[in-house]
Amino acid sequence: xxxxxxxxxxxxxxxxxxxxxRALTAxxxxxPVFVAEDGQKAIAYLxxxxxxxxxxxxxxxxxxxxxxxxxxxxxxxxWLRQQPHLRGTVVLILTSSNEPSDxxxxxxLGANSYxxxxxxxxxxxxxxxxxxxxxxxxxxxxxxx
Amino acid sequence: MxxxxxxxxxxLVLLPGRDAERTLQILSESKIDCVACHNLxxxxxxIHQGAGAALLTEEAILADSDHCxxxxxxxxxxxxxxxxxxxxxxxxxxRHLPASALLNVTLVERPVxxxxxxxxxxxxxxxxxxxxxxxxxxxxxxxxxxxxxxANRDLEIRxxxxxxxxxxxxxxxxxxxxxxxxxLRAPLRSxxxxxxxxxxxxxxxxxxxxxKFLAKISSGAARLxxxxxxxxxxxxxxxxQITLENVSPGDIIRDVVETYPQLREKxxxxxxxxxxxxxxxxxxxxxxxxNLLGNxxxxxxxxxxxxxxVWAEPDPANDHVxxxxxxxxxxxxxxxxxxxxxIFGRVNAGHLYEGTGIGLAIVRKAVERMGGTVGxxxxxxxxxxxxxxxxxxx
Numbered sequence: 001x002x003x004x005x006x007x008x009x010x011x012x013x014x015x016x017x018x019x020x021x022r023a024l025t026a027x028x029x030x031x032p033v034f035v036a037e038d039g040q041k042a043i044a045y046l047x048x049x050x051x052x053x054x055x056x057x058x059x060x061x062x063x064x065x066x067x068x069x070x071x072x073x074x075x076x077x078x079w080l081r082q083q084p085h086l087r088g089t090v091v092l093i094l095t096s097s098n099e100p101s102d103x104x105x106x107x108x109l110g111a112n113s114y115x116x117x118x119x120x121x122x123x124x125x126x127x128x129x130x131x132x133x134x135x136x137x138x139x140x141x142x143x144x145x
Numbered sequence: 146m147x148x149x150x151x152x153x154x155x156x157l158v159l160l161p162g163r164d165a166e167r168t169l170q171i172l173s174e175s176k177i178d179c180v181a182c183h184n185l186x187x188x189x190x191x192i193h194q195g196a197g198a199a200l201l202t203e204e205a206i207l208a209d210s211d212h213c214x215x216x217x218x219x220x221x222x223x224x225x226x227x228x229x230x231x232x233x234x235x236x237x238x239x240r241h242l243p244a245s246a247l248l249n250v251t252l253v254e255r256p257v258x259x260x261x262x263x264x265x266x267x268x269x270x271x272x273x274x275x276x277x278x279x280x281x282x283x284x285x286x287x288x289x290x291x292x293x294x295x296a297n298r299d300l301e302i303r304x305x306x307x308x309x310x311x312x313x314x315x316x317x318x319x320x321x322x323x324x325x326x327x328x329l330r331a332p333l334r335s336x337x338x339x340x341x342x343x344x345x346x347x348x349x350x351x352x353x354x355x356x357k358f359l360a361k362i363s364s365g366a367a368r369l370x371x372x373x374x375x376x377x378x379x380x381x382x383x384x385x386q387i388t389l390e391n392v393s394p395g396d397i398i399r400d401v402v403e404t405y406p407q408l409r410e411k412x413x414x415x416x417x418x419x420x421x422x423x424x425x426x427x428x429x430x431x432x433x434x435x436n437l438l439g440n441x442x443x444x445x446x447x448x449x450x451x452x453x454x455v456w457a458e459p460d461p462a463n464d465h466v467x468x469x470x471x472x473x474x475x476x477x478x479x480x481x482x483x484x485x486x487x488i489f490g491r492v493n494a495g496h497l498y499e500g501t502g503i504g505l506a507i508v509r510k511a512v513e514r515m516g517g518t519v520g521x522x523x524x525x526x527x528x529x530x531x532x533x534x535x536x537x538x539x
Contacts, residue, residue, distance in 0.1 A: 015335040022342065067327045096330045099323060100381075119334050119370045120363075121341035 005141060006032045008059035010042040010076065011094075012068050016117065019124060020063070020094075027128035029136065034059065039071025043079060046086060059089065060141040064111075066095040066102055074105055081110040088142025090135060149284055152277040153195035154270060155180050159188045159205050160232075168200070171259060177266060185209050189217035198228040198269035200262075206231065218248060224280045228269035232257060315384065322380045329373050337366040368501075375503035379488065382429060382511050389515060391538040392425040394434075394468050398455060401435045412442045412451035420457045421466050422538035429511040430535075436504040437531055441472035449473065460534045465517065471530040477523040486519060508533070 007024075011017050017035055024033060036042035042064075049058040062080075066073035073093065080086045093106045093114045103114050118124045155178045160168055165181055172179045180196075182188035185205055192199065206214060218227055226249045233252050249272070251265050340362040348356060395416055402408045423430075442451045452473045460467045477485065488506040505519075512519045512533050523529035 013331055015338065016331070019334070019338045019342075096327050096334070097323065098377075117330075117334060119330065120337055120367065121345075124338075 004031065005061060005136065006034060006059040008034050008036060008042065008045065008062045010036045010039065010062065010064045010068065010073065012037050012065065016065075019121070020128075023121075023124045023128035026125050027132045029128065029132050031061075031136065038069045039073060039076040041070075042076050043071065046080070046083075058085075061135060062089060062091045063094045064091055066093060066097055066106070074102075074109060077106065077109045077111060090139070090141065092131070092135070149280070150195050152197070152274055154178055154197045154274075155191075156266060156270070157182050157188050157191050157196050157199040157201075159183075159185065159199065159201040161202065161204075164202075172266070175263060177263075185213050189213050192217055192227055193220070196227075197273045198230060198266065200230045200266070201232070203231055203233045222280070224283055225276055226272075228272050230262075230265055230269055318380070318384070322377055325373060325377065330370060333366045333370050333373070337363050337370075340366070372501045372503070375501040375507065378432070379503055379507050379510060382432065382507055382514060385514075387426040387429065387514060389424045389426055389536075391422050392427050392430055393420070393422050394425075394430065394455075394457075395420045397427065397430050398434050398438075401431060401438060405435065405439070407442055408438055412438070412453060414438065414453045414455065417454060417456035420455070420468065423466060423468075423535040424538050425515050425535055426511075429515055433508045433511050433533060436508050437470045440504060440531075441470065441474055444474040445472075446475055462534065464537055465534045466537050467532045467534050469530055469532045471528060473528045476525045476527050476529055477521065478525050479523075482521050482523070485521070 007029075009017065009020060011020065021033065034045065036045050042062075046058070064073050064076060068076070073095065077091055077093075080089065080091065090112045091110070093111045094117060095102065095115075096117045098116045106114050115127060118127055156172065158165060158169060158172075158179050159182045169179050169181055178197075180191060182191060182199075185201075185208075188199055188201065209215075221227055229248060229250045231250055231252050232255050234255060251269060253262060253265055340359045344351075344356060344359045348359075351359070395418065398414065398416060398420075402414050408414065438453060441453045445451045454469075454471045456469055458467050458469060486505050486509040489502040508531075509519045512535070515535060517533060517535040519531070519533055521529055521531045
């Protein structure tokens with residue numbers, strides 16, 4: 001069931017997009033990955049997929065960076081949790097910030113997990129593997145409405 | 146701006162007809178500044194305008210049915226006690242002098258001898274001069290109070306202004322360290338990531354030297370990342386708001402040993418009980434302990450198994466206790482006992498011992514934020530004893 005769950009990667013740094021795609025591939029994650037380069041595009045994407053007849057492309061898992069152009073990650077998260085049909089979407093914060101204030105705020109706004117971007121490829125690969133293992137294999141997503 | 150009226154030394158004289166002329170003449174001849182007043186209201190007016198004393202007869206006062214003199218004297222400011230020299234009849238005694246208890250009256254019996262009058266006038270004028278001096282002192286005091294109030298207000302405005310500026314600086318610093326954590330580390334990830342990708346995808350096309358260069362790019366990036374993280378940890382500890390609570394150092398040390406595989410596997414950490422409960426911030430103390438134990442593991446001679454012994458001993462400050470961490474490491478020369486607690490105060494060559502040079506600065510800052518002190522005693526080649534002095538739990 002979770003095989004085809006689309007993943008939305010909200011990330012403005014194209015290097016990080018490149019590394020994340022590599023790490024997901026290295027962890028044999030074959031789910032479709034959509035990329036939004038800023039918060040506004042992420043919101044537009046989510047609005048767009050929701051209004052489509054085939055709700056298949058609506059991602060169940062979002063990897064969300066915090067420091068984004070136009071609309072910040074935490075604002076995307078706040079918006080997301082106010083949308084009835086997106087309340088169950090799993091949001092994993094993936095950021096380089098380990099500021100206690102960011103972590104506190106992310107959980108307050110309803111993040112499901114907070115991950116600090118690893119600085120080495122090895123750690124990033126481990127993260128992708130753990131992500132697959134927990135979120136894509138053991139975890140059950142909220143059924144779509 | 147006009148100052149307060151100056152001391153008027155003039156003597157107001159109210160005497161009947163011929164007495165007045167003669168007295169004024171005699172007094173003027175002996176250099177007393179006299180002013181003749183024609184009636185009591187005129188004399189009262191002159192008192193109000195400033196005068197040294199008044200010379201008048203008992204009859205003039207007794208005839209004052211409107212209490213003109215009494216009212217005039219009551220209107221005088223608090224420091225004033227206007228001297229009246231009253232000439233009386235020898236036999237009359239003075240019975241009806243109004244509010245005499247409040248008045249500064251000297252009675253002189255007629256017939257008056259000039260020398261007596263002269264000394265009474267001199268005494269009255271002297272007394273009056275003292276009153277003016279008291280007035281001036283009071284004025285100075287009042288002015289000083291006003292100045293003090295103004296100064297206080299200015300000071301409050303300045304404190305507010307500085308507090309505002311300080312807050313701005315703090316926010317700027319926070320924004321700065323936030324930006325450092327994000328923006329400085331992103332290129333690091335790229336350096337490391339692309340070096341790794343290059344090695345993975347094109348490694349076969351490179352020789353050993355090429356692969357070694359890539360490894361050096363990766364390790365350089367990793368070192369810079371450690372540095373950035375330590376600087377961030379330092380600034381967080383320096384600015385964070387903390388409340389102290391009762392903490393068991395033994396629990397913290399055991400937790401740290403459990404959490405770090407390097408410590409658990411490589412080193413032997415012995416705790417000599419009892420370690421008394423201290424007043425500390427758990428996260429800060431954890432940071433201190435892990436930095437100290439981390440150093441103990443890092444700074445040993447090649448091939449030596451790191452051994453750390455921890456115990457508590459009394460501190461010269463009675464309400465504090467010293468937690469001592471003794472290792473079997475490479476030790477320190479006395480001239481470095483202070484440097485190593487400064488930021489970037491590392492004393493060992495980087496190629497022998499990896500480190501950012503911030504670890505002990507973090508320890509010192511954290512301990513200071515918890516109201517304690519740090520120190521070290523050591524000898525080159527014979528291990529070091531680091532100590533943290535913290536307040537005993539209440």
